[in-house]
Amino acid sequence: MDISYIINELGEERELYMNSVAPPIFQTSMTCFPTVDAMRASLFKESETPFYTRGNNPTTDILRKKLAALEESEDCLVFGSGSAAVAAAVLSCIGSGDHIICVQKPYSWTNKLLNIWLKRFDISVTMVDGTDASNFEKAIQSNTKVLFLESPNSFTFEIQDIEVIAQIAKKHNLTSIIDNSYATPLNQKPITMGIDMAVHSGTKYLGGHSDSVAGVLCGSKAHLKKIFEGEFMTLGGILSPFNAWLLLRGLRTLPIRMERVAQTTPKIIDFLANHSKVKKIYYPFHTSHPQYELAKRQMKSPTGQFSIEIDAKDIEEVELFCNSLKRFLMAASWGSYESLIFPACTLYGSENYSSAPFHWSLIRFYIGLEEADVLIEDLQQAFEKISS
Numbered sequence: 508m509d510i511s512y513i514i515n516e517l518g519e520e521r522e523l524y525m526n527s528v529a530p531p532i533f534q535t536s537m538t539c540f541p542t543v544d545a546m547r548a549s550l551f552k553e554s555e556t557p558f559y560t561r562g563n564n565p566t567t568d569i570l571r572k573k574l575a576a577l578e579e580s581e582d583c584l585v586f587g588s589g590s591a592a593v594a595a596a597v598l599s600c601i602g603s604g605d606h607i608i609c610v611q612k613p614y615s616w617t618n619k620l621l622n623i624w625l626k627r628f629d630i631s632v633t634m635v636d637g638t639d640a641s642n643f644e645k646a647i648q649s650n651t652k653v654l655f656l657e658s659p660n661s662f663t664f665e666i667q668d669i670e671v672i673a674q675i676a677k678k679h680n681l682t683s684i685i686d687n688s689y690a691t692p693l694n695q696k697p698i699t700m701g702i703d704m705a706v707h708s709g710t711k712y713l714g715g716h717s718d719s720v721a722g723v724l725c726g727s728k729a730h731l732k733k734i735f736e737g738e739f740m741t742l743g744g745i746l747s748p749f750n751a752w753l754l755l756r757g758l759r760t761l762p763i764r765m766e767r768v769a770q771t772t773p774k775i776i777d778f779l780a781n782h783s784k785v786k787k788i789y790y791p792f793h794t795s796h797p798q799y800e801l802a803k804r805q806m807k808s809p810t811g812q813f814s815i816e817i818d819a820k821d822i823e824e825v826e827l828f829c830n831s832l833k834r835f836l837m838a839a840s841w842g843s844y845e846s847l848i849f850p851a852c853t854l855y856g857s858e859n860y861s862s863a864p865f866h867w868s869l870i871r872f873y874i875g876l877e878e879a880d881v882l883i884e885d886l887q888q889a890f891e892k893i894s895s
Contacts, residue, residue, distance in 0.1 A: 508576055514758050518572035532752045533565040554735040561743055567751040573758060577692040579699050580725035584739055585751060589708030590616045591744030592722030596704050599734045600653045600682045603629045608646045609655040610637035610667060637667040644675045656685040662814055662871055664789045666798040669805055673701030693765050694807040711842025715757040715764055719750045767876050768811030774879040779815055784890045789814040811874035812841055822852045822867045824893050831892045834885040841873035846882055848872055
């Protein structure tokens, strides 16, 4: 199934909605039925047919089909946020007294779920250096149920050997879950490598317009049916029809947006790699990355997110550099049309991030759709503000 067909045609039965080119937003909380038999039939297949929008909706159904096809999975569920999707995936596999193995330095709210929230239910977690796949196997206990990956990691972009870790999970009858937000299904397909479930923050590249928060969970029909009937319907962290429609719109341009950032980001990386005020670059597709060859093997193309450590004498100088940028917005997310920064020093002094795991000189960048030369010029003038 080719990508253009998935994005433009799959699931879009236009004859059912007056041959509208763009699917309508079915902004309804429920579906009505002409007979009891018809209502019963829909209720008994609620994960597949419209009944009550907390379960299924015609707009979200189109989105689910497209995302499952892009990820090459059997099925997909969509949530109100990426965190909701991660939580549902993890909770579906564990019970009191179980054990989870997770890669070090995952997304902050994944970390809080595993290491704070789940402790209330006597669930233990071991965090491992995922750059060595054997660390996962070494950490397995008799009560281990889940291996959780995030490849590349947030902020410092360490990579895990997905295929090897998937084999370890299967060998020990464990469930493997990966956060695949960074690469998108266009650049990395973990399920074809043997991973059981792939999670995405749909807020990022899939939505692509900074106007919708969403989560995506892809996997087998059997596993996702279990989640639908359990965590999905019970906790109710659903995606609204309008936000589903926004993601459908975002998917239309996903390939060309990913092509754009793959062209411009390496140019900016080259500039930074040769700048005297840059101490280190964290980018999987730069030759200085210790897992550069693995990145090329697992991911089809570069993406637009990376971090750098700048040569600054203190936090105030980092703040001066960041505050001097004019073409980069300062914001928490990434994956849309605008270029962004997130300085790690923002986390310092916050109760929510009291033990910030990153050095204050680290700045995460996301490259949007602007011209590379414009962004490089902006970076240069900001560096000049801190040049001694």
